[in-house]
Amino acid sequence: MAASLPPQKYTRGHTVGLVLAPFSGGQPRGGVEHGPNQLLENGLAKQLRALGWTVEGDGPDAMPDFESLRPAKELVHGILKNPLFVSRVTQKIHELVKKTCAEGKVALTLGGDHSIGMGTVSGSAAVHDNLGVIWVDAHADINTADTTESGNLHGCPMSFVMGIGPKVEAFSWLKPCLRPSRIVYIGLRDVDQGEKRILRENGIKAFSMHEVDKYGIGRVMELAIAHLGADCPIHLSFDVDALDPSVAPATGTPVRGGLSFREGHYICESIFETGRLVSMDIMEVNPQLGADHASLVQTIQVGCSLVRSALGETLL
Secondary structure (H helix, E strand, C coil): CHHHCCCCCCCCCCEEEEEEECCCCCCCCCCHHHHHHHHHHCCHHHHHHHCCCEEECCCCCCCCCHHHHCCCCCCCCCCCCCHHHHHHHHHHHHHHHHHHHHCCCEEEEEECCHHHHHHHHHHHHCCCCCCEEEEECCCCCCCCCCCCCCCCHHHCHHHHHHCCCCCCHHHCCCCCCCCHHHEEEEEECCCCHHHHHHHHHCCCEEEEHHHHHHHCHHHHHHHHHHHHCCCCCEEEEEEHHHECCCCCCCCCCCCCCCECHHHHHHHHHHHHHHCCEEEEEEECCCCCCCCCHHHHHHHHHHHHHHHHHHCCCCCC
16 A cells, blocks of 8 residues: 555655654643643544555554652753753653654654654654754744743753753763755744844744745745755655644644634645655643633644644545
């Protein structure tokens, strides 16, 4: 059945390696650690197999216990929260993603909060030279230890993988692995002042909701993919809060005026069509934050359908 899928340029065959990341330590709201299990319980692995993919990593013992990595005593660095805990977990995720990519599989990480991006981007970049990252999010997640106002590390992963800002002892393992020219943001609409300065100073390509409204998502994706170039493996990191809260309500930091259901899926479809997707994150699904059961079900189903679109599901 996999033969019906078009060939992918940077992976061997059609195998998805799941990296489960049930982690909430990068932000203060509980519940996001249950996102991976909810996505699996909704049948995500079975859905991907129906598309023709071989799926690995969804066995009964696959869900890791990150609590065992919680330090007895945290390191202190300014107002950063849980730096050593986040470091240990993201380093573990780095190794899992690196191993999956090195085996020629598409690494699909189910989160968890977006601090996990430190591990997923660095793990993929360790295998795939010249990695390009398309970061779909309401937030830029590029605060440094100096600019963050909250201390929540889910707002900092991009600065850490770029190697900008002050060094943080807990993250000595994480080496700069992503150049500003290899980043494209889509869907931004809640960006801190310090982050705006970082984006400008580094010349990072960013399509806010203003550009989505102005050009349409089709043109935005043409420009985004052209910016990364034709010879570039792609990591897609999709925070469900990029979608409007009416589409994906069960998430920790919803912001009005986001991507529509179809705009979100078009992004994923366009990346699949390049044949260059090597790794993907689906992040910040929080089962405890839906206003009711219907909100939770809606968000989980959208998360699954975004992944399916990124891995080849089409409307016809």
